[in-house]
Amino acid sequence: MARPGGTVVTAAGLCRGLDTLFAVPSEHRLDDVDRASARQLLGCDDRTLSILLDRGLPAGGDPGEERFDSRDLFNLALHSGTGTTVPEQAFAYSLRWMRSATEDLLAPRASRFALRVACGAEACGPAPTSMLALPRPERCGGAVHDLTVEPAWGVAAPSGDTVVCTGSELAVTATVHTRGERAELRSPELRAIVAEFAAMDLRWVKLPEALRDDVDLVARHGVASCDSASRYLAQLCLRAGIPAVTRIGWVVGMLDLVHAWVEVEDADGATKVVDPVFALFSATVRDTNPLLRDPAVALRTNRLIPTGLSTGGVVAEHRCAGEPAAARVTTKILPAPTRPEERP
Known part of the structure; x- marks a missing residue:
């Protein structure tokens, strides 16, 4: 599953991140991100997003029109270990001074x-x-x-x-x-x-x-x-x-x-x-x-x-x-x- 520019994000990395995800408790959820924006933030295709949903990624809304909490998506991507998601790249850039x-x-x-x-x-x-x-x-x-x-x-x-x-x-x-x-x-x-x-x-x-x-x-x-x-x-x-x-x-x-x-x-x-x-x-x-x-x-x-x-x-x-x-x-x-x- 390729991102623009040829970067490949594996479903395995995102699934590993999901295994350790601390999901935002239901009473604090926002569900402020749609599927298209979720795919962009995670750097994955729609099939991978469906796999994540099947494995327990929290979401609201009807099937096919799910909405996600942006903080869940951010934390999932940041700790996925792929090195290619938007949060990982943003962190690497903003924290480059640590080198x-x-x-x-x-x-x-x-x-x-x-x-x-x-x-x-x-x-x-x-x-x-x-x-x-x-x-x-x-x-x-x-x-x-x-x-x-x-x-x-x-x-x-x-x-x-x-x-x-x-x-x-x-x-x-x-x-x-x-x-x-x-x-x-x-x-x-x-x-x-x-x-x-x-x-x-x-x-x-x-x-x-x-x-x-x-x-x-x-x-x-x-x-x-x-x-x-x-x-x-x-x-x-x-x-x-x-x-x-x-x-x-x-x-x-x-x-x-x-x-x-x-x-x-x-x-x-x-x-x-x-x-x-x-x-x-x-x-x-x-x-x-x-x-x-x-x-x-x-x-x-x-x-x-x-x-x-x-x-x-x-x-x-x-x-x-x-x-x-x-x-x-x-x-x-x-x-x-x-x-x-x-x-x-």
């Missing part, structure tokens, strides 16, 4: 950051308010320059972690400077916890928003989002008496720009970043930097742009009539030149 030399992952980096939220309705409701999280790279040895908030009457929270305005739109732009850090994990207990987590052989999957923080899925089903993986690892640390918090922020160049990781206090008193999902991601890309999977090393890459928020927080929100409302969120993080006077 970089350690020096490149640590070097100072400048990015032009733009975050915008707007009401997603045709007509914004009464008493609208909009909120955005602010980049806080100084938490990781970086700095922010040329921070601009539009409209100008946006008010920063006392913590400096968010900005809020009355209105249907809000935007934040800035030049963000980041740098990486490589640090040994000194605590034997912490190293053992990170090694234990790595040995769980988890799979990162796209999950419904309601399940992204569900740590039970990690232990019971071996699947995790970056939020649930970070929460699970932080819990292991806290139970062992190791101070740990989760953190959310952005990653330059990632498909899912909002990311989560863990900040732990090591035996030497230093706060170090442990990113449980980067290790999972790196396993899907060939020739990645081995430090990304080393449980004895805390590698904070220069691509992390932290907020001051933990998992469960949101980087953008719009409210109408005092209730959360649908929002259009736009995030752009692009390379920027570095001026000497701006370096942290």
Whole structure:
């Protein structure tokens, strides 16, 4: 079964992926993809799609007109091992930076950051308010320059972690400077916890928003989002008496720009970043930097742009009539030149 351009996808690979698929529970299903779009995403023909249906691929609708949950299809394709599906190729492209030399992952980096939220309705409701999280790279040895908030009457929270305005739109732009850090994990207990987590052989999957923080899925089903993986690892640390918090922020160049990781206090008193999902991601890309999977090393890459928020927080929100409302969120993080006077 050939895709345009001659690429061949075997039914066997997709069937192997189906054998380990964590299907979206029925109460969270969307069934937002038709057969034609499903074939395109999986890179297969209609006969193979029918084989997958016969083997238990969840779907709604009448035979021949089935509809699928896009997250099921994405996860099936990503973990099929064919190397030719749309999700696999997109991941390989967006994570190619993981092949970089350690020096490149640590070097100072400048990015032009733009975050915008707007009401997603045709007509914004009464008493609208909009909120955005602010980049806080100084938490990781970086700095922010040329921070601009539009409209100008946006008010920063006392913590400096968010900005809020009355209105249907809000935007934040800035030049963000980041740098990486490589640090040994000194605590034997912490190293053992990170090694234990790595040995769980988890799979990162796209999950419904309601399940992204569900740590039970990690232990019971071996699947995790970056939020649930970070929460699970932080819990292991806290139970062992190791101070740990989760953190959310952005990653330059990632498909899912909002990311989560863990900040732990090591035996030497230093706060170090442990990113449980980067290790999972790196396993899907060939020739990645081995430090990304080393449980004895805390590698904070220069691509992390932290907020001051933990998992469960949101980087953008719009409210109408005092209730959360649908929002259009736009995030752009692009390379920027570095001026000497701006370096942290």
